[in-house]
Amino acid sequence: MNKNIAVIRGDGIGPEIVNEALKVLDAVAKKYGHTFNYTSVSMGGCAIDEFGDPLPETELKKCLEADSVLLGAVGGPKWNDVPGDKRPEKGLLRIRAAMGVYSNNRPAKIWPQLAGASPLKPEIVAKGIDFIIVRELIGGIYFGKHETVEADGVKTARDYMVYSEEEIRRIAKIGFETAMKRRKKLCSVEKSNVLDTSRLWKKVVHELAAEYPEVELSDMLVDNCAMQIVKNPAQFDVIVTENMFGDILSDEASMITGSIGMIPSSSLGDSTNGLYEPIHGSAPDIAGKNIANPIGTILSAAMMLRYSFNMEKEADAIEKAVDAVLSHGYRGADIMSDEVGLKQVSCSEMGNLIAEGI
Numbered sequence: 433m434n435k436n437i438a439v440i441r442g443d444g445i446g447p448e449i450v451n452e453a454l455k456v457l458d459a460v461a462k463k464y465g466h467t468f469n470y471t472s473v474s475m476g477g478c479a480i481d482e483f484g485d486p487l488p489e490t491e492l493k494k495c496l497e498a499d500s501v502l503l504g505a506v507g508g509p510k511w512n513d514v515p516g517d518k519r520p521e522k523g524l525l526r527i528r529a530a531m532g533v534y535s536n537n538r539p540a541k542i543w544p545q546l547a548g549a550s551p552l553k554p555e556i557v558a559k560g561i562d563f564i565i566v567r568e569l570i571g572g573i574y575f576g577k578h579e580t581v582e583a584d585g586v587k588t589a590r591d592y593m594v595y596s597e598e599e600i601r602r603i604a605k606i607g608f609e610t611a612m613k614r615r616k617k618l619c620s621v622e623k624s625n626v627l628d629t630s631r632l633w634k635k636v637v638h639e640l641a642a643e644y645p646e647v648e649l650s651d652m653l654v655d656n657c658a659m660q661i662v663k664n665p666a667q668f669d670v671i672v673t674e675n676m677f678g679d680i681l682s683d684e685a686s687m688i689t690g691s692i693g694m695i696p697s698s699s700l701g702d703s704t705n706g707l708y709e710p711i712h713g714s715a716p717d718i719a720g721k722n723i724a725n726p727i728g729t730i731l732s733a734a735m736m737l738r739y740s741f742n743m744e745k746e747a748d749a750i751e752k753a754v755d756a757v758l759s760h761g762y763r764g765a766d767i768m769s770d771e772v773g774l775k776q777v778s779c780s781e782m783g784n785l786i787a788e789g790i
C-alpha cells in the first residue's frame with residue numbers, strides 16, 4: 433500500500449522522537465512492501481517563529497489532505513508570553529478541531545518488564561493495569577468561549593463548558609464500542625453532582641446503554657475516579673469522559689504505568705484520517721540531548737497502522753519489537769532502574785533497536 437503521512441515534529445523533543453518513529457515506519461515499509469510518503473508540517477512554536485502563527489492554513493491543509501498525521505509535541509517556555517490565541521497549543525487544538533477528531537484513545541497499560549517503575553505498591557500493580565481512557569477531544573471547556581473582561585479596574589475571566597447531546601452521544605458510542613472489543617466494562621466519568629454538562633452527559637450515556645446490553649456500565653464522579661485510579665486501577669476496562677477530565681485523568685493514568693514517555697494515543701473522528709501522538713509534552717529541559725523516550729511516539733505510529741491503514745500485522749510487529757527490546761533489558765533514561773541486567777540507551781539507539789526488531 434501507498435500512504436501519505438503528514439509529519440509534525442513540533443518543538444522540544446518532538447523532532448528527536450518523531451525521527452525514531454519514522455525509522456521504525458521505514459523498517460515496516462521495507463519488510464511488508466509498503467510505501468510511506470512523509471510530508472513535513474510546521475506546527476507549534478516553530479511555526480510561530482517561522483510564520484507568526486502556530487498553524488498556518490497551508491500547513492493545516494497538508495494534514496487534511498494526508499492519509500494520516502503523526503505528531504511529536506508542541507510548546508515550550510520560549511513561547512510562554514505569546515497571547516493565548518497564538519500559543520503553540522492553539523495549533524494543536526486547531527488541528528484537532530479541523531480534523532474533527534472527537535475521540536481520543538489513551539491506553540494505560542503496564543508493561544510487565546516495567547512493573548518496578550510504577551510508583552504504586554507492588555500488590556496493587558500485581559492485580560493488573562490495563563485500561564483505556566476515551567477522551568472527548570473537540571468540545572467542552574477547551575472549545576467554549578474564553579474571555580477576560582475588566583470593570584472598575586477588576587478583571588474577571590470566564591471559560592464556558594458546553595456540550596450538546598449529539599457531541600456526548602458520538603463519544604459515548606465510541607466508549608461502548610471500545611468496551612465491546614475488550615472486557616465489556618464501561619465507566620462514565622463526570623461531575624453530575626455539580627455541573628449541568630455532566631448531568632446531560634449521564635442522561636445521554638444511559639440512553640445509549642440500552643443499545644449495548646452486554647456492556648456493564650457504571651458512573652463515577654471525576655474526583656472519585658482520580659482516587660480510584662491510584663487505589664485500584666485493576667477495576668477499570670474503558671473510561672469515557674469529557675475533554676478536560678480526560679486530559680487530567682490520562683496524565684495520572686500514564687504515571688501509574690511507570691512512565692508517561694511510553695504512552696501513545698490515537699485521535700479519530702468519522703474519517704480514517706487520524707491524528708497520532710504520544711501523550712507527553714515537548715520536555716524542553718531534555719530537548720536535543722538524545723535522551724528522550726521515543727517509545728510513546730513509536731507506539732502511536734503502530735496505532736496509526738492499525739486504526740487508519742488497517743495494517744494489523746504491521747502494528748503487531750512494532751508492538752512486538754518494543755516488547756522484545758524491553759525484555760532484552762534496554763531502557764531509556766526515564767525508565768532506567770538499578771535492576772540487574774538493564775542497559776541504558778539513548779533516544780536514537782532505542783529507535784535503532786526497535787527498527788532492527790521489525
Ligand code: IPM
Nearest residue numbers: 507521522524525679711713
Ligand atoms: C494533551 C495536552 C494538550 C491538551 C495541551 C498541550 C493543549 O495536555 O494532549 O493532553 O490539554 O489536550
Ligand code: MG
Nearest residue numbers: 679680683711
Ligand atoms: Mg494533557
